[in-house]
Amino acid sequence: MHRIERSMYTETSHFLRDHPGLCKHWHGHSYKWTVELETDKLVNDMVMDFTHLKDIMESVIGKYDHAIVVDKQAINDLAYNNGIHTSENRVVVFSHRPTAERMAAAVYAEIRELIPAQVRLVKVVCRETRNNKASYGE
16 A cells, blocks of 8 residues: 655634633644555556646645634634624634544545545544644545
């Protein structure tokens, strides 16, 4: 089995509504995103052209760069909605709280739809800090 990985970085802010700890406050992270692909059948001697993978990752993960990530309930709650105007800011709205686990799963689902059929998406890793990361794969 042949495998490749590619990483990219985003600067993203979020908060976790109803969280008992510090993450309940607006804060940001320098996220490192890693996508791992595999195949047993190389095309043009590659799992996938890294440039093509870069383009896919930028189209999916790029929307998180310099963006505010919130859940639907928070965006509709006036207590949290002050200062968030989706026409002026980059806002990504989740159906769940925007944890690293949920963001990794959302990115996985989008990238899976964009890669060639002979390539399998192994996992997406969302590294939130140098000590903490979450991954999603099927």
